[in-house]
Amino acid sequence: MQCVTWKLDRGSMACSAILTSAFPSIDGELLTYVTGVLEDPDDFNNASDVYEAVGGVLHEVARDKEEEEILSLCGKLLKAVKVNDQGSNSSSTYSTSNMVLLDAPVHIGAKVEEEAKNGKDDSSIWMMKKANSMLVDKKKLEKADAKIKAKQEQRAQKDKNAVKPAGSTITATASQAINRKDQKMDDSGNSRAKDVRIENFDLAFGDKVLLKEADLTLSFGRRYGFVGRNGAGKSTLLKMISSGELRIPSHISILHVEQEVIGDDTIATDSVLQSDETRERLVAEERQLVERLNATSPGGSDPATSSRLAEVYVHLEEIEADKAPARAAMILAGLGFSPTMQRMKTREFSGGWRMRLALARALFSKPDLLLLDEPTNMLDIKAILWLESYLQGWPTTLLVVSHDKNFLNVVSTDILFLHSKTLDSYRGDYEVFFKTKTEKLTNQQKEFEAQQQLRAHVQVFIDRFRYNANRAALVQSKIKFLEKLPVLKPVEKESDVILRFPAEFEKLSPPILQLDEVAFYYSKDKPIFKKIDISANMESRTCMVGENGSGKTTLLKILIGQLEPISGVMHRHRNLRIGYFSQHHVDQLDMEQTSVEVMASRFPGHTVERYRHQLGSFGVTGELATRTVSSLSGGQKSRVAFALMCMGNPNFLVLDEPTNHLDIETVEALGKAINTFKGGVMLVSHDESLIRLTCKELWVCADGDVKSMEGGLDEYKRIVEAEFAAQK
Incomplete structure (x- = not known):
C-alpha cells in the first residue's frame, strides 16, 4: 500500500512540474484538479485522450496558446505519467517484504522437490509462481470497452455524413484552412459580405487528388464560367460547395441545380412559386391573419392583428409578391413549358422536364450563389437562347459549368479554369480566356527555355574554372547567382483528345x-x-x-x-x-x-x-x-x-x-x-x-x-x- 502511494505522489509531482513550467500563473486548485485527473495512467492511450480530459481547462488557463501547443503539452504529461507508472511497477515487483537472506548457496531444484514431498504449498519462496500478467481489472476493462464503443459510434456517424456519389463506394473529400477572423465574424452574425472566398483548400475523389492548395474567389454579381477537362473535378467542386464540405459564410444562400424536382400533385407553376420561401411564409401568415380578423365578433377589434397584417402587406409589396405568378409563368415559358404544361402536376413530367422545372425554381428564387452544372444539356436551341438572355441580367453570383463555347461567351464575365490540380481565374468571356491562356502558356514556356539556356551557360563557366584559384571568387558569385534564380517549371501540356470512328468499310451506293x-x-x-x-x-x-x-x-x-x-x-x-x-x-x-x-x-x-x-x-x-x-x-x-x-x-x-x-x-x-x-x-x-x-x-x-x-x-x-x- 505504501508503494502505491509513492507511485501517485511521484506522478503528481512530475505533472505539477510540467504544468508549472508551462503555466507559471496556474491556480493551485486547477493544478490539483489536473494532476488528480491524470492519476490513473491506464485511462489514457495517447495525447488525444489526455487532451479530451484536460484540454478545455488548459485552454482556459492560457487563451493565447494554439490547439497544437496544448496537444503537445498533453503528450508530455502522458509521457511523464507513463514513465512513472513503469517505475512504480518495478518497485512493487521487488518489494522488500518478500525477500529472504540466504546463509549459503541453495540448489533450487532440490529445494522444490523437498518441499513438494513435505506437502508445502506454492506460497514458498522456492515454489513461487510468476504473477499472471494476463489477469485484467474488470473495471478497467469496462472503461476501455466504453471508450472503444464511443469512438466506433463517432466514426460511424462521420462515415454516414460523408459525401458518397450514387452507386459508388468512392467518396469525395475536401479540406480547407479556416480564417479565424472570418469565422468569428460569421459566428457573430455581423458579416454581410456576399463575396465567396475559399482559401487554401484540397479536393480529392477517392485516392485521386483533384485540387491542391487551391484558392477560389467569387465576387458578388459576377458570372463565372467553369471549364476544364472531363474528370478534373468541376462537378465535384460544385457539390462540395453546396453540401457545406467547403465552408463559406452561413448568411450566403446557395442553390445547386443537380437533382430533378420530386414528382407529386403540385402544379408546375405552384412548384416554382414555392421556391421563394420568404414569399410563401408571408402569404401563409397573411392568410392566417385575415382568418383571425374575420373570426372576431362584429364590432370587435384586434389592434395587434391589424398592425401585423399591415406590416405583412408592406413586406409583400417590397418583394413584389403580386408580380410573382407572372414572373414564374414567364420563366417556365422561356424554358419551353406551354400554358397547358404549366398547369400539369409535377408527377406527370418526364425526368428531363423535371430538371427544367428545377432550373426554373432556381431562376425564380434568386439565391446569393447559383451553381449550374451543364444547364444546356436539357434544353433545345430556342430555350438556350432564352436562358442566355435571362442570365445576362442575373443580379447575384453565378457559377456555371458548360461545354458550350457560345453560351459561355454570351453569359460569362469571368472564366475559372481547372487544370493540373490548380484553379486559375481570367477576366472576360471564353474567347478572351482562350486567347489569354494561350499567350500566357507560350510566354511561360519561352521564359522557362530562356532560363534553362542561361543556367546551362553559367554552369559551363563554373565547371571550366571551378579549380582555378584566380577565378575562385568569380565562380562562387556565379554559384550564388544560380541559387538565387527562381525555380521555373515547364508548361504542363494537357494531352490532346482524340476520338477515332471506324475507318474501314465498303462504300454503299445511294440511297442508303x-x-x-x-x-x-x-x-x-x-x-x-x-x-x-x-x-x-x-x-x-x-x-x-x-x-x-x-x-x-x-x-x-x-x-x-x-x-x-x-x-x-x-x-x-x-x-x-x-x-x-x-x-x-x-x-x-x-x-x-x-x-x-x-x-x-x-x-x-x-x-x-x-x-x-x-x-x-x-x-x-x-x-x-x-x-x-x-x-x-x-x-x-x-x-x-x-x-x-x-x-x-x-x-x-x-x-x-x-x-x-x-x-x-x-x-x-x-x-x-x-x-x-x-x-x-x-x-x-x-x-x-x-x-x-x-x-x-x-x-x-x-x-x-x-x-x-x-x-x-x-x-x-x-x-x-x-x-x-x-x-x-
Whole structure:
C-alpha cells in the first residue's frame, strides 16, 4: 500500500512540474484538479485522450496558446505519467517484504522437490509462481470497452455524413484552412459580405487528388464560367460547395441545380412559386391573419392583428409578391413549358422536364450563389437562347459549368479554369480566356527555355574554372547567382483528345436510307409526323434542330428501326450498319461494372486487349478502363458509350445529343472525328460549335414536318430571335 502511494505522489509531482513550467500563473486548485485527473495512467492511450480530459481547462488557463501547443503539452504529461507508472511497477515487483537472506548457496531444484514431498504449498519462496500478467481489472476493462464503443459510434456517424456519389463506394473529400477572423465574424452574425472566398483548400475523389492548395474567389454579381477537362473535378467542386464540405459564410444562400424536382400533385407553376420561401411564409401568415380578423365578433377589434397584417402587406409589396405568378409563368415559358404544361402536376413530367422545372425554381428564387452544372444539356436551341438572355441580367453570383463555347461567351464575365490540380481565374468571356491562356502558356514556356539556356551557360563557366584559384571568387558569385534564380517549371501540356470512328468499310451506293411519305403517331389525335420525305447517303452531314417534343428523337428511332412508320415507305440498304448514340445511352450502362466488363457483356468473345484497344480509341485508357463506371465522370461515361457504339464497325452514325457531359476539348475532337469519318452522319444537337463545325445541311422539325433550312443555323437563330421579339 505504501508503494502505491509513492507511485501517485511521484506522478503528481512530475505533472505539477510540467504544468508549472508551462503555466507559471496556474491556480493551485486547477493544478490539483489536473494532476488528480491524470492519476490513473491506464485511462489514457495517447495525447488525444489526455487532451479530451484536460484540454478545455488548459485552454482556459492560457487563451493565447494554439490547439497544437496544448496537444503537445498533453503528450508530455502522458509521457511523464507513463514513465512513472513503469517505475512504480518495478518497485512493487521487488518489494522488500518478500525477500529472504540466504546463509549459503541453495540448489533450487532440490529445494522444490523437498518441499513438494513435505506437502508445502506454492506460497514458498522456492515454489513461487510468476504473477499472471494476463489477469485484467474488470473495471478497467469496462472503461476501455466504453471508450472503444464511443469512438466506433463517432466514426460511424462521420462515415454516414460523408459525401458518397450514387452507386459508388468512392467518396469525395475536401479540406480547407479556416480564417479565424472570418469565422468569428460569421459566428457573430455581423458579416454581410456576399463575396465567396475559399482559401487554401484540397479536393480529392477517392485516392485521386483533384485540387491542391487551391484558392477560389467569387465576387458578388459576377458570372463565372467553369471549364476544364472531363474528370478534373468541376462537378465535384460544385457539390462540395453546396453540401457545406467547403465552408463559406452561413448568411450566403446557395442553390445547386443537380437533382430533378420530386414528382407529386403540385402544379408546375405552384412548384416554382414555392421556391421563394420568404414569399410563401408571408402569404401563409397573411392568410392566417385575415382568418383571425374575420373570426372576431362584429364590432370587435384586434389592434395587434391589424398592425401585423399591415406590416405583412408592406413586406409583400417590397418583394413584389403580386408580380410573382407572372414572373414564374414567364420563366417556365422561356424554358419551353406551354400554358397547358404549366398547369400539369409535377408527377406527370418526364425526368428531363423535371430538371427544367428545377432550373426554373432556381431562376425564380434568386439565391446569393447559383451553381449550374451543364444547364444546356436539357434544353433545345430556342430555350438556350432564352436562358442566355435571362442570365445576362442575373443580379447575384453565378457559377456555371458548360461545354458550350457560345453560351459561355454570351453569359460569362469571368472564366475559372481547372487544370493540373490548380484553379486559375481570367477576366472576360471564353474567347478572351482562350486567347489569354494561350499567350500566357507560350510566354511561360519561352521564359522557362530562356532560363534553362542561361543556367546551362553559367554552369559551363563554373565547371571550366571551378579549380582555378584566380577565378575562385568569380565562380562562387556565379554559384550564388544560380541559387538565387527562381525555380521555373515547364508548361504542363494537357494531352490532346482524340476520338477515332471506324475507318474501314465498303462504300454503299445511294440511297442508303430513305423515307417516302412516312407518317407516325403515338395517338391518332396527336400526330408526330404527317408525311415526311427525307434521304441520306454516305456523304451526309445532317443536323436536326427543333423544340423539345417536336419529334427529333422519334425520327431517329424510325430511321434505325426501333419504331415502325404508321404509313409510308422506308428504304434501308441491306449492307447498312447503323451506330446509334442515344441521349440516354450513358444512363443505360451498368454502373457496377468496369468499362472492360461492360464491353465484354455487350460484345462477348473478344480478348481483353481488344476491348481495351476499343476503349483507348475514345480516350478511356490505363486505370480508367478498370474503374467502375459509377466512378467515371459524365464525359468519361459518354466515351465508353461511343466505344460501345463503334464496336460493331458501323458505316452510318446516328447521334442524339452526343455533346451532353463532354468538355469543350472533347466536343472539338468529336467534330474532327465526324469530319474524317467516311460514312454518313445524322445528328441531333443544340451545341452551336459542333453544328457549325460539321453540319452541311440543317433540318428543322416542327408542326409534324421536317424541312431543310436554307441559310443554315444563322437563319434558324434569326427566326427564333424574331419570335422572342414578337412575344415581348
